[in-house]
Amino acid sequence: MTANMYRVGDYVYFETSSTFPYQIRRIEELNKTPSGNVEAKVMCFYRRRDLPSQLIQLADKHQCALDETNGSPKSDVSLCSDQLGPKQRHQMKHRELFLSRQVETLPATHIRGKCSVTLFNETEALSSYLNKDDMFFYCLVYDPTQKTLLADKGEIRVGSRYQCDIQQLLRDGESDGRELAETEALVWTPNHNLSDRQIDQVLVVSRSVGTFARALDCSSSVKQPSLHMSAAAASRDITLFHAMDTLHRHEYDLANAMCSLVPSSGPVLCRDEMEEWSASEANLFEEALDKYGKDFNDIRNDFLPWKTLKNIIEYYYMWKTTDRYVQQKRVKAVEAESKLKQVYIPNYNKPNSAALNNNKGVLNGNSNGTGADPAVALGTKACESCNVTSSTQWYAWALPHMQCRVCEQCWAYWKKYGGLKMPTRFGDSVDFDGSAKKRSGSDIEDDKGMGHRPHRCNIGGCAKEFKLKAHLGRHYATAHGIAVRAGSPRPVMKTRTAFYLLTTPLTRLSRRLCRHLMKPKHAARCPSYVINLQAVKQECAVQMANKTHEELQQLLLYCKRNRGSVTAIATRLGTLLPDAATPQWLLLTNKTLLPQPDVVAFPKPPKAPDGSLMYERVPNKPDADKIPVNNMSPSLKRRAYEEMNGIDSSCLNAPPAKRMSKEPMPISRHPVASSALPGTGPLAGNTALSSNADQYQMMMAAAVQAHTPAGLSGPMPRQVAQVNGKPKIAQMTRSGSGRKQVISWMDAPDDLYFKATEHSKKIRRQISSVELRRAARKPWRYFKTRLDEPPVVVLD
């Protein structure tokens, strides 16, 4: 199974032609296409036979140089190919590959097996490659477009610009000019008298204080409507770090440290970004993340300008621990399902087209095929490579008219290594196009060898030479303004180079002259619109022939069309002409004219005598549960005051009066008299609530008049809840009353569904009832099942 399982990173043989040798590739990506096939994105390695002849010579030279270094007396292993026999030297050439940075996409079904390609290391004996099947090495990098071979090696530069001035050892008694006080500040030391247990106790205390502080804190109470949530929030690391700092600051004196947790201003409350952010900020952040990705600067500028960049970054990393993030990830995981980690390709058994038809299996010099079969002609020949005359299967090798055949082993060798086991009369680089590559006698490349070749600037007419590629890069940048990518630790595969479209005067001319063919405005809107370049070329040539040089010059000149400023245009478009009526499509359809549904899914409840809708009250929690949460008040003092006055504290979180106007008018059915006057006590300034229901109603009416432009406040469904006989307005931030409860999502887990699939059902059937019961009691326990194998894609 593992032999046929191909993973990203594997080196593999690809068969793209039945008669040619395999191609050697490295899998970079496996992608499932919509049609269900698997495509492999691969990095190409070239064989010697794939190289142009001049480069083969260069490669030979490089190998000679390699031999020299290896022949040095120090080396215990001699690699010098002189020590190899001629046959080995011949075969060695089949094992050398040339890396390229070319990437192509091939169907994964063409994979024919695994091999291994390593960068040659001079400690190794070349023969170590020959002794193992499917082993290749490379030293040089081949660039098929530039037709160059380069060594894949960086350099450590030497010179005063690269090394540092070495620090002298100090003399006895000489000062290093360093004071510890200047280089560091102690934050914690293990040298104290506290036991581990005592430190743990301080941590628990600080968390308790934090929980209490949250109970007192108004905004926390909204976010964390339960004690558990408060306690969880108080257990975050920021509280613990603060406790440790406090201990240190108080010189590990327990009493002092604990006292400092509850200063006169109230218990200490430490909140990190996770807690600091409101639900709406969190939503803004997610929206921004969706829009901008992780460009936190832009997110900050356009969505959360009141946060610092550091706030946002800290928040981001914590946000990733929430189930909101997990959910997003799940969506993305579905999108990325097409990316595979591995693919299963069974052995390929289909007969090769070069196989000769010899159903008797063994040939003994007698032709046994039909007359038309090449096997007849080849029937008497020995293996072109190894000269054996018996083989279970023969293959036609090279052009049919050359009438060669090779035995099964030699065929397999040819497919894998791209040559014949033994040197033959055709030489190594025999090709099926009949033209065996000729070694060019003249060597165009300079004699110094690759490593010594200077880097030459190839910008027209410049031709400056540099010893180091880095210097050439700098030259490109400074003299010609061309950016050459510097060394990067990031994978080559990931880079997608930006490209530039450089217009020549001719292209610009053609744009002006062949506007009718190019339809630039149309093309701009439909990038997929195909421009017929041939036609453009023709038309352009015709048009140019009719024009003088001056006319063409004139055409090339850019004349800016004055359309006025954008603002002016916008203003013009925005203002309707005074006499023009509002166009029909901008008018709202009258409600009575709208089509009515046959069935009303959610009929309105009956109306009360006062015109309000009477909703059935659905309690979602016992009142006892609800009240303390609702009545969470900013401080105990204040709470006492309110309790005495029988006022619900909801207004503390009430939106400002302006927003109140959009809320329905409150209705009171049980007016309760109260001595408190509006505008007094902690509620001063919050005109929305008064204990006197009548007064309140009047004020609300006034508020509606004052803040609502006529016609805006349409009737809205009202929600009236009654708690202890007091009128109460339901608000967004409140829980209970059947209204949506807004809490920090960091604490609120999203709904979780378990959907049983065929697979999971199957797994369940495998589990014994004992195990099932145990699993129910210990849900964290990992379950190993036979079906747990990673998903596998099987291709034929």
Next chain:
Amino acid sequence: MTTQPHSRKRVCYYYDSDIGNYYYGQGHPMKPHRIRMTHNLLLNYGLYRKMEIYRPHKATAEEMTKFHSDDYIRFLRSIRPDNMAEYNKQMQRFNVGEDCPVFDGLYEFCQLSAGGSVAAAVKLNKQASEICINWGGGLHHAKKSEASGFCYVNDIVLGILELLKYHQRVLYIDIDVHHGDGVEEAFYTTDRVMTVSFHKYGEYFPGTGDLRDIGAGKGKYYAVNIPLRDGMDDESYESIFVPIISKVMETFQPSAVVLQCGADSLTGDRLGCFNLTVKGHGKCVEFVKKYNLPFMMVGGGGYTIRNVSRAWTYETSVALGVDIANELPYNDYFEYFGPDFKLHISPSNMANQNTQEYLEKIKTRLFENLRMLPHAPGVQVQAIPEDAINEESDNDDKADKDERLPQKELDKRIVPDNEFSDSEDEGEGGRRDNRSYKNRKRPRLDKTTESKEEEKPKEEVKSEKSEESSKTSSDDTTTDTG
């Protein structure tokens, strides 16, 4: 030279609570927040209370120019995202912009990272501690006047320079999956610092670290490079780490050690290609610690942040000589560590391309090189006369530059293990070009470019493969199959 495995040491730990909130930018794999995640784990494991915790000072420009060039540091100090346009040329020169982007608080970030390592070195020099840890440091790619590989200021070089005030020989060990080229280059021609780097070599950033790179001039044989292939597992790693370090200790006899604990050599790292577990990685710390030398541990790479914080937490416990439970304690980032919520991780089933034979050969070759070292003089060295400094510049000429082949900036692509949370962003190339990226979002800018477009002699139409596609391919996407 060794002692019992779990000796109690005085451990000093450097951390600034601001460090976690620096952000390299959208899609960038380097996430300083991992240092904060480590810190929170340390607290909840109860390791925090067993160490001396220090907030390091911010390294000054003067301190940083002990290694870096003045104009480079001046540039780092002045560049900000909002004035980048004015620094175009310098950004090219100092290789700032793409992998080493300009982000908010960049200079402060460098100050904190370098400040921690310098403070740690000073502490060791004063013999006020035996082990100093700065997870915010370890930025080993930074060069004298060039940012590289997410590193701007080389805190390690600054720390070692500080140590050299009191230590004749300092050993630097680098177990990041990438070659520690910045540190190696800085000390390439000196025999007072030996740099030993274990790294993936071949078609991989930064392209240096060949077995044959051994130092130059006086520093010849003082750079030790162990080029490795994909899939190094715990066993293989130990089989090469232990003998090499033993031999190095024996021949070089350092009086202080700096260990760069880059966690991108862990299995499943987003940019790495090794298969080490937290235990295997931590074994290196354990082994070096046994030598009882003044010991500085710094961070480094590590791009699957949950594993980075696991490793560094574990390594802190190793430094302290305390056993910690495999069950992770609850903390602010607990959900990152799902689904198992364990400290230790299992290796993947990736193939180990480093055969025993290969490692053996490498080892033999390195041993031969180490034999070339003059046997470490046991004598304390006297102060060197002032004029001795000139020797350095002489070496410049001797070093055979021509032997060096052009640098390739290549890398290998490793598919992230698609995990719970931290592999995030990046789509491939999501943030490749800052300018075009900004243009996309700021319609106001678009306007001006558009209207000017035809006036320009050349017009540029810049295109990036759709951000959308890069975004989808990016985020942690696939669910854990484990």
